[in-house]
Amino acid sequence: MEILKVQHMKKVYKPRLGAEVEALSDINFTVKKGEYIAIMGESGSGKTTLLNILASLDGATEGKVMLEGVDYKHIPNDELAAFRRKHLGFVFQDFNLLDQFSLKDNIFLPLVLASTSVKEMNERLRNIAKTLEIDHILEKYPYEVSGGQRQRAAVARALITVPSLVLADEPTGALDSRSANELLDLFARIHESGQTIIMVTHSVYAASKASRVLFIKDGKISNEINKAYMEEDITQQIFEMQAARVASRSIL
Amino acid sequence: MNRKLYFKLAFTNIKNNRVMFLPYVITCIVIIALFYTINSLVNAKSLTSISGGNFTIDVMKFGSLMFTVLSLFFLIYTNSFIFKRRKKEFGLYHLLGLEKKHIKKLLMIENLMIASISIISGILVGLVFNKLVGIFMFGMMKVSLVLEAISFPAVYKTIGTFIVIFIIIHFTNLKQIHSNHVMELIKGSQIGEKEPKVKFIWAILGGTFLLAGYILSFTVTDPKEELSALIMAIVFIIFATYLLFIAVSIVLLKLLRKKETIYYRKENFTLISTMLYRMKQNAVGLSNITVLSTATLIVMTTTISLYLGINTMLNNTFQYDVSIKNEAASDVIGQQQLQILMDSNKEKYGVEIKTPISYRGGQFAADLTGDGKEEYFFVLPLNDYNELTKKNIQLEANEVLLLQDEETATLQAIQLENTSLKVKDTVNELPIDTSKTNSKEAHWIYIVAPLTGELALQLDIENSLTMYQVFNLQGTKEAINEFSHAIVNESQTISNVDVEAKSIYKESLLVRFSGLLFLGVFISTVLFAETALMIYYKQISEGYDDRKRFSIMKKVGMNRNEIKETIRKQTLIMFFAPLVVALLHLAVGIPLVIKIIGIAGMDNWIITLGSAIFASLIFIVIYGAVFIFTEKSYKKIVER
Numbered sequence: 001m002e003i004l005k006v007q008h009m010k011k012v013y014k015p016r017l018g019a020e021v022e023a024l025s026d027i028n029f030t031v032k033k034g035e036y037i038a039i040m041g042e043s044g045s046g047k048t049t050l051l052n053i054l055a056s057l058d059g060a061t062e063g064k065v066m067l068e069g070v071d072y073k074h075i076p077n078d079e080l081a082a083f084r085r086k087h088l089g090f091v092f093q094d095f096n097l098l099d100q101f102s103l104k105d106n107i108f109l110p111l112v113l114a115s116t117s118v119k120e121m122n123e124r125l126r127n128i129a130k131t132l133e134i135d136h137i138l139e140k141y142p143y144e145v146s147g148g149q150r151q152r153a154a155v156a157r158a159l160i161t162v163p164s165l166v167l168a169d170e171p172t173g174a175l176d177s178r179s180a181n182e183l184l185d186l187f188a189r190i191h192e193s194g195q196t197i198i199m200v201t202h203s204v205y206a207a208s209k210a211s212r213v214l215f216i217k218d219g220k221i222s223n224e225i226n227k228a229y230m231e232e233d234i235t236q237q238i239f240e241m242q243a244a245r246v247a248s249r250s251i252l
Numbered sequence: 253m254n255r256k257l258y259f260k261l262a263f264t265n266i267k268n269n270r271v272m273f274l275p276y277v278i279t280c281i282v283i284i285a286l287f288y289t290i291n292s293l294v295n296a297k298s299l300t301s302i303s304g305g306n307f308t309i310d311v312m313k314f315g316s317l318m319f320t321v322l323s324l325f326f327l328i329y330t331n332s333f334i335f336k337r338r339k340k341e342f343g344l345y346h347l348l349g350l351e352k353k354h355i356k357k358l359l360m361i362e363n364l365m366i367a368s369i370s371i372i373s374g375i376l377v378g379l380v381f382n383k384l385v386g387i388f389m390f391g392m393m394k395v396s397l398v399l400e401a402i403s404f405p406a407v408y409k410t411i412g413t414f415i416v417i418f419i420i421i422h423f424t425n426l427k428q429i430h431s432n433h434v435m436e437l438i439k440g441s442q443i444g445e446k447e448p449k450v451k452f453i454w455a456i457l458g459g460t461f462l463l464a465g466y467i468l469s470f471t472v473t474d475p476k477e478e479l480s481a482l483i484m485a486i487v488f489i490i491f492a493t494y495l496l497f498i499a500v501s502i503v504l505l506k507l508l509r510k511k512e513t514i515y516y517r518k519e520n521f522t523l524i525s526t527m528l529y530r531m532k533q534n535a536v537g538l539s540n541i542t543v544l545s546t547a548t549l550i551v552m553t554t555t556i557s558l559y560l561g562i563n564t565m566l567n568n569t570f571q572y573d574v575s576i577k578n579e580a581a582s583d584v585i586g587q588q589q590l591q592i593l594m595d596s597n598k599e600k601y602g603v604e605i606k607t608p609i610s611y612r613g614g615q616f617a618a619d620l621t622g623d624g625k626e627e628y629f630f631v632l633p634l635n636d637y638n639e640l641t642k643k644n645i646q647l648e649a650n651e652v653l654l655l656q657d658e659e660t661a662t663l664q665a666i667q668l669e670n671t672s673l674k675v676k677d678t679v680n681e682l683p684i685d686t687s688k689t690n691s692k693e694a695h696w697i698y699i700v701a702p703l704t705g706e707l708a709l710q711l712d713i714e715n716s717l718t719m720y721q722v723f724n725l726q727g728t729k730e731a732i733n734e735f736s737h738a739i740v741n742e743s744q745t746i747s748n749v750d751v752e753a754k755s756i757y758k759e760s761l762l763v764r765f766s767g768l769l770f771l772g773v774f775i776s777t778v779l780f781a782e783t784a785l786m787i788y789y790k791q792i793s794e795g796y797d798d799r800k801r802f803s804i805m806k807k808v809g810m811n812r813n814e815i816k817e818t819i820r821k822q823t824l825i826m827f828f829a830p831l832v833v834a835l836l837h838l839a840v841g842i843p844l845v846i847k848i849i850g851i852a853g854m855d856n857w858i859i860t861l862g863s864a865i866f867a868s869l870i871f872i873v874i875y876g877a878v879f880i881f882t883e884k885s886y887k888k889i890v891e892r
Contacts, residue, residue, distance in 0.1 A: 057807065078811060085809025096804045100529035105521075110809050112521045118512045157808070 004031040009063035023049045024219045036191040038210035039200045046219040089158030093170035095150045097142040103153040104138040148179030168199040208235045262361040272334045284374025289382045291406035298397045304760035308767030315771040326782045367418040392766040455503040458495025465489035469844045498535040545834035548779040552867035555772025559765045561854035568690035570754040572722035579748040601735040603727035610721040611636040620666040629697040637700045640683040649705045651676040655698035685722045784878045791882045795889035
């Protein structure tokens with residue numbers, strides 16, 4: 001079943017001065033329910049723009065983005081926030097936890113915004129906190145715990161709304177390798193339980209954990225690697241893809 | 253490094269940080285302009301020529317001193333605020349290879365630029381200010397004086413004082429640069445703030461202090477006698493204000509957070525947590541703002557009600573337009589001279605003498621009531637009393653009549669050393685000038701006694717009788733005033749005679765209290781400018797912190813309206829909490845203000861209450877304007 005469909009999507013920035021910049025041109029792909037997709041690309045390739053558009057934080061100039069059959073263009077502006085809250089979960093590189101809230105309250109934030117009852121919030125949290133192994137630090141504040149713990153709290157915040165799609169932007173970028181591995185294991189487990197994930201990353205290792213890798217270059221999807229089975233090691237293929245890209249650049 | 257480069261860099265820095273520097277420079281200019289104006293009044297020779305002018309000069313001298321202290325304190329405070337926000341910038345310079353000595357030099361040049369701009373513009377603005385103040389103040393004083401266009405002593409004093417202040421500011425900057433490590437500078441204010449840990453006991457202490465201060469301020473009946481109680485009340489209230497913001501607010505917010513059904517609601521969730529988080533950094537700032545606002549309101553209320561209460565004071569001191577005292581009651585020649593003088597001036601200025609009364613009497617001091625305290629008393633001979641009232645009252649040698657007031661109403665007898673005198677009766681009014689009963693400084697008793705009685709003998713009254721003449725005048729205001737001046741001046745040649753006139757006293761009161769009112773306005777302006785500046789900087793620096801916060805909330809699913817609503821509530825509370833507390837302090841303080849200015853003979857509480865309401869309204873309007881301006885800048889930063 002298709003969960004996300006992107007068709008002929010284009011994003012053009014018009015600076016106040018100077019020429020138009022085409023950040024994304026003719027992006028086409030679909031994501032099936034339960035897929036775990038990694039998007040790779042160099043800085044400036046347009047992958048952050050793509051993620052922002054998928055997150056409905058930014059609008060596409062042309063083309064269609066549809067999540068569970070709903071075209072982003074048809075959602076009125078004042079309902080976008082609620083849409084985001086209901087259907088999307090976010091994990092960021094720098095965690096984006098709020099210092100004023102304890103971890104528990106950070107996780108509750110989207111639920112409170114959706115006026116969920118205290119009883120239900122506590123029930124949902126109990127399950128998630130156990131899976132993410134943060135049940136013993138829920139009352140602590142973000143600056144009191146480690147980076148890995150902070151990121152797990154951020155994952156909990158993304159999952160607690162039971163979103164159709166989790167968007168992760170360089171989730172391992174600010175973590176040491178041990179915490180990064182733990183987080184990737186966590187993502188794998190979440191994926192196993194049926195969660196659809198799209199992750200933007202630089203890391204070959206992180207990307208190799210996904211079920212499908214999309215390569216983005218100069219605003220277009222240039223290549224794609226599909227795993228035949230989840231345990232397949234595609235590290236080598238990703239390296240080759242990157243090497244080919246470097247080679248093509250040096251010829252130019 | 254090249255000198256030109258320093259100047260260019262300093263100039264660019266000031267320009268790029270104009271959000272911070274512009275309000276600072278404007279405040280500097282206002283303070284300097286007012287400082288110049290005050291000092292030009294101190295040096296205004298024309299003021300010495302009018303009655304009460306020297307008082308005004310003294311008031312301005314005091315004001316000048318107060319201004320120096322206030323400006324030093326405030327400018328250091330705001331400057332350190334700007335410095336904190338710029339830490340990162342200095343850290344970057346370090347990374348780029350500038351040494352501490354280079355940064356110090358850069359800071360010096362920046363400070364020099366700001367100092368020159370502020371001092372020069374301040375004096376220029378001061379010249380205009382001075383002209384306006386001259387026109388308005390002399391208008392209120394009702395005197396026709398003109399201030400010199402420029403007062404050089406004031407210019408020199410202003411330049412000197414503020415050069416010293418800016419040098420002190422520079423030293424505080426140097427100290428900051430010196431004591432900060434490069435990495436600390438780069439990190440700036442990024443370190444995560446811990447949630448305030450507040451003990452419940454501090455909150456209780458705050459509440460207790462507030463109550464104690466309020467109760468104490470109510471129970472003070474005589475501010476002059478109970479000065480220590482008065483100061484205690486003020487100290488209690490100031491401490492309570494700080495505790496109120498530091499502890500009470502946090503305890504309250506924490507209680508709210510514990511109530512899950514309240515806390516986990518869309519409209520409260522971010523508000524409560526942000527307030528709690530912010531309180532640690534803001535509690536002291538909010539308390540400062542509250543204390544300053546209260547001070548501004550009290551100064552405004554006091555000086556406005558003194559100015560508006562001039563007529564009350566006047567009528568309390570003078571029952572008649574003119575009162576003449578001749579200490580040698582038997583001096584017939586002096587009496588004749590006085591009569592001639594008045595008759596000729598009456599013709600000259602075209603005034604009529606109305607309801608003239610003359611009588612004899614003596615003023616003494618002794619403990620009459622037996623309470624261990626001395627009373628002042630005035631003895632009116634029985635003959636004079638009977639003559640004026642056309643009665644025929646008889647008193648025995650050991651009997652007296654008293655003018656009735658709260659204390660004398662119940663007196664059965666009075667005691668003079670060993671002589672006891674029976675109070676035969678008390679009367680509701682005496683046909684003489686009894687204005688001294690209005691005096692707040694001492695208790696006066698008016699006694700009617702026969703000249704041959706025991707009291708008169710004991711006091712040896714025959715040899716110390718004074719002749720009194722009091723009367724009202726009819727004519728135009730100007731004629732009455734000129735007549736009063738003429739007889740006061742001309743009577744100075746007659747020995748033992750002392751003439752006082754209501755219209756002359758009024759002139760002196762007008763000059764004194766107009767001067768005081770202007771100083772009040774100056775001080776209020778500075779206190780308010782500082783309050784506004786503190787509020788502005790607080791909001792701006794919070795804006796930078798909140799920007800990230802709100803961008804996260806947007807991503808997590810908060811829409812624009814919800815963010816706007818939260819910002820609005822937050823700024824409203826932060827802004828108006830100090831105002832509400834300050835107004836509460838003022839409301840409780842009004843009885844105390846009434847008692848204090850009662851010492852000056854101004855006992856009309858309606859005027860004081862009106863002044864307080866007027867001062868509050870002006871304050872609220874200007875405060876509101878600052879709020880709107882600040883909220884705009886804050887929103888701009890947050891929504892960028």
